[in-house]
Amino acid sequence: MSEEKVRLSKLMAERGICSRREADDYIARGLVLVNGEKIDQLGTKVDPNVKITLEAQALKQQKRLATIILNKPVGYVSAQPEPQYTPAIRLLTPDNQFGESKQRLTPDHLKGIAVAGRLDIDSQGLLLFTQDGRIAKKIIGEDSKIEKEYIVRVQGQLAPNGLKLLNHGLSLDGKALKPAKVEWINEDQLRFILQEGKKRQIRRMCELVGLKVTGLKRVRVGKLRLGKLPEGKWRFLEDDETLD
Numbered sequence: 001m002s003e004e005k006v007r008l009s010k011l012m013a014e015r016g017i018c019s020r021r022e023a024d025d026y027i028a029r030g031l032v033l034v035n036g037e038k039i040d041q042l043g044t045k046v047d048p049n050v051k052i053t054l055e056a057q058a059l060k061q062q063k064r065l066a067t068i069i070l071n072k073p074v075g076y077v078s079a080q081p082e083p084q085y086t087p088a089i090r091l092l093t094p095d096n097q098f099g100e101s102k103q104r105l106t107p108d109h110l111k112g113i114a115v116a117g118r119l120d121i122d123s124q125g126l127l128l129f130t131q132d133g134r135i136a137k138k139i140i141g142e143d144s145k146i147e148k149e150y151i152v153r154v155q156g157q158l159a160p161n162g163l164k165l166l167n168h169g170l171s172l173d174g175k176a177l178k179p180a181k182v183e184w185i186n187e188d189q190l191r192f193i194l195q196e197g198k199k200r201q202i203r204r205m206c207e208l209v210g211l212k213v214t215g216l217k218r219v220r221v222g223k224l225r226l227g228k229l230p231e232g233k234w235r236f237l238e239d240d241e242t243l244d
Contacts, residue, residue, distance in 0.1 A: 005045035008034065012052060018062065019133020031058040065132040066109040067237035068092060071229045072127040078118035088127055089113070091232055098233035116140055117148065117197055117221060125150070125218035126226040138243050139221060140197070146222045146243055150192040151185065153215035154206055162209030166190075170208055172198055177205070 009023035018026065026032050030040040033053045039046075054062075072078070076088040092113075094105050109131075116128045116136040130136055139146050159165070166182040181193035192202055203213045219226045222243035229235060 003048050006048050008032065008039060008044045008046050008052075009042075011046065011048060011050075013133070013137070015052065016134050016137060017052060017054065019136065022133050026054060026058045029058075031055040062132065062134075065130070066113065067128065067130040067132055067135055068109070068113070068234050069224060069226075069229065069237060070127045070129065070234040071226060071231050072119055072124055073231050074122060074124050077121050078115045078127060085121065088115070088119075089129065092129065092234055096233050098229055098235045101236055101238075103236050119218060120200055123216040123218065124231065125216075126221055126224065126229075127218070128221060128224070135243065145195055147220070148194050148197060148218060149220035150194070150202060151217045151219055152190045152192055152202055152206070152213055153188055154190060154211040155188065155214055156206075156211040158211055159209045162211070165209055166192075166205055170205055172201065172204055177201075180205075 008027060009020045012018055012023040012032070013020045017023070023032070024042055027039055027042055027044070030038055031054060032039050033055065034044075034046055034050050036051075036053075070088060070091060072088045072091075075086070076091065077085045078088055089110070092105065092110060097105055111131070113129045113131050114136065116130050116139040119125065119127050128135070128139065138144060163182060163184075166180065168177075168179040170177050177198075178194075178196050180195075181191075183191050185191050194201065198204075202216060206213050217226075224237070224241060224243060
């Protein structure tokens with residue numbers, strides 16, 4: 001019995017070839033081959049085990065997709081804000097570019113760019129913007145295994161079994177959290193390594209074990225580190241850098 005057919009664009013996104021929006025664009029332009037046959041009809045359904053390849057033009061376009069690393073300061077919101085707040089994308093200006101990269105910012109780099117893994121207004125550190133649906137899916141997809149590392153300053157009295165609970169055993173919104181890696185760095189700072197990113201997750205986790213977060217900084221996403229990038233500055237992801 002053959003498997004039920006699925007939309008080609010959905011299958012391409014599930015395989016991490018590109019986002020569904022990008023898949024529709026490539027299909028409409030005749031840049032997608034299924035088992036060697038060109039598909040240019042939007043909404044086409046295929047068997048889930050087909051071989052999918054992109055034409056050279058699409059592959060070249062993917063290489064041009066921009067990914068930007070920003071060291072977000074406190075006070076900026078990651079995505080579309082309410083009127084009184086400033087979005088972090090406002091910091092992506094030519095004057096704020098850091099380093100000696102030959103690549104310089106153009107308006108095309110900001111078309112369709114989106115945050116992959118938010119930081120709340122009270123948090124700072126590594127914030128990724130990308131035009132590449134493959135990178136976004138790796139970070140924020142439901143089955144993401146990409147680690148996010150945070151340095152967290154706290155105050156308060158940790159519950160007797162609090163560190164153990166922070167590593168595994170807490171629930172938020174009625175759902176158990178995935179195992180984390182949490183350890184003390186010094187008397188008032190913890191290192192958190194998570195594979196998920198619920199809204200204000202670390203702050204809420206800390207509250208459950210008697211701690212209050214007074215500072216939170218993301219220093220790593222996958223293999224990408226904040227490093228020496230100054231606060232408020234940004235840089236392009238280099239060709240030899242990968243998330244995993």
